[in-house]
Amino acid sequence: MSTEGIVFNIQRFTIHDGPGMRTELFLKGCPLRCRWCSNPESQKPGIEPGLYKKKCIGLKQCGACKAVCPKDNVLQFFRNKPVRLERADCQGCMVCGDNCPSDAIRSWGKKMSVQECMEIILRDKGYYEESGGGVTVSGGEPLLQADFVRELFKRCKEENIHTCLESTFSVSWNEVEKVLPYTDLVISDLKLMNSTKHRVYTGVGNELIRENLKKLSGQNIDTILRIPVIPHINDDEENIKASADFIKEELNNNIEVLQLLSFMRLGIEKYESLGQEYPMKNLKFNRPSFQRRVEKIAEYFNERGIKCLVGTRTGK
Numbered sequence: 001m002s003t004e005g006i007v008f009n010i011q012r013f014t015i016h017d018g019p020g021m022r023t024e025l026f027l028k029g030c031p032l033r034c035r036w037c038s039n040p041e042s043q044k045p046g047i048e049p050g051l052y053k054k055k056c057i058g059l060k061q062c063g064a065c066k067a068v069c070p071k072d073n074v075l076q077f078f079r080n081k082p083v084r085l086e087r088a089d090c091q092g093c094m095v096c097g098d099n100c101p102s103d104a105i106r107s108w109g110k111k112m113s114v115q116e117c118m119e120i121i122l123r124d125k126g127y128y129e130e131s132g133g134g135v136t137v138s139g140g141e142p143l144l145q146a147d148f149v150r151e152l153f154k155r156c157k158e159e160n161i162h163t164c165l166e167s168t169f170s171v172s173w174n175e176v177e178k179v180l181p182y183t184d185l186v187i188s189d190l191k192l193m194n195s196t197k198h199r200v201y202t203g204v205g206n207e208l209i210r211e212n213l214k215k216l217s218g219q220n221i222d223t224i225l226r227i228p229v230i231p232h233i234n235d236d237e238e239n240i241k242a243s244a245d246f247i248k249e250e251l252n253n254n255i256e257v258l259q260l261l262s263f264m265r266l267g268i269e270k271y272e273s274l275g276q277e278y279p280m281k282n283l284k285f286n287r288p289s290f291q292r293r294v295e296k297i298a299e300y301f302n303e304r305g306i307k308c309l310v311g312t313r314t315g316k
C-alpha cells in the first residue's frame with residue numbers, strides 16, 4: 001500500500017527553495033504559529049475549507065454548499081452571502097467545495113499517494129537535469145508526515161532526483177532521522193534566539209530546534225539557514241549577535257549560506273478565507289530603512305565570517 005500524505009499545494013518550476021528548477025510540495029500541519037506566517041492554510045494538520053466570500057454567486061441563486069453539507073449550520077449566510085464557516089463543527093469532507101460552481105469554497109489540503117506525487121514530479125525530470133534542480137518538500141512542517149516524506153524522497157533518489165527538506169526542526173530527532181538518509185539539502189530557520197520571545201512569536205520555545213540543528217551540523221549534509229527578518233521582532237542587535245554566536249560556536253559555522261528573508265505582507269486573503277485575522281496587520285515600519293537595516297545585518301554576519309546573503313540566493 002502506498003503511503004499517503006496531506007498536501008496543500010504543489011508548485012512546479014520554483015527557484016527559491018534549493019538549487020535549479022524545482023517542484024515544491026507543501027504539506028499540511030505545523031507545530032508553530034509564527035505571527036508572520038504567509039501560509040496559514042498550512043497550520044492545521046487536516047483538510048479544511050477556505051471560504052472566498054466575494055466569489056459566491058448567492059444563496060438564492062445557488063445554495064449548493066448548504067444543501068450538501070452533512071452538518072447543520074456550519075455554513076452560515078447573511079443577506080444571501082456566506083458570512084461564516086463554523087470550523088469547530090466542520091468535518092472537512094469538502095463536498096461543499098466539490099459542489100461550489102464559483103470556486104468560493106476551496107479545499108486546503110488533499111490526500112495524495114507517493115505515486116500520485118511522483119507522477120507530477122517526473123513530468124519535469126528533464127528540467128531538473130538541465131538546471132541542477134530537483135524536489136523540495138516544505139510546509140507547514142513536513143516532518144509531521146515523516147513517513148510520507150521518507151517514501152517520497154526514497155523514490156526521488158531511485159530516479160536520481162535531488163531532494164531538499166525545508167523544516168522548522170521543531171519535531172523529535174526520530175522523525176528527522178527517518179528522512180535524512182534520502183535528503184541532499186536541508187533548509188531551516190533561526191527565528192529568535194531568546195526562547196521566551198520565540199514562544200511569544202511562534203507559539204513554541206526554541207530548545208528542541210537548537211538541539212536538532214546542532215545534531216544536524218554533525219552530519220555531512222548541506223544546510224541553508226534562514227532568518228526571516230521581521231521589523232521590531234528579531235532585527236535587534238541582541239538577537240542578531242546571538243544568532244551569529246550560535247552559528248559559529250554551536251554549529252561550527254557548518255552551513256552553506258545564511259539567507260536573510262525580509263518580511264513581506266503575504267497571505268492576507270488566505271487568513272480571511274480561514275476566518276482568521278491577519279496577525280501582522282498593526283505592524284508599522286518604513287520599508288526603505290528596514291531594507292537598509294537588513295543589508296547592514298548581512299554585512300555584520302559576513303564580518304563575523306558567516307557567509308550571508310539577502311534573499312534566497314546561494315551565491316554559487
Ligand code: SF4
Nearest residue numbers: 069090091093094096
Ligand atoms: S467541509 Fe464538509 S462539513 Fe465542512 S462546511 Fe464543507 S460540507 Fe460542511
Ligand code: SF4
Nearest residue numbers: 056057062063065100
Ligand atoms: S456553493 Fe459556492 S456559490 Fe453556491 S452558495 Fe455555496 S459558496 Fe456560494
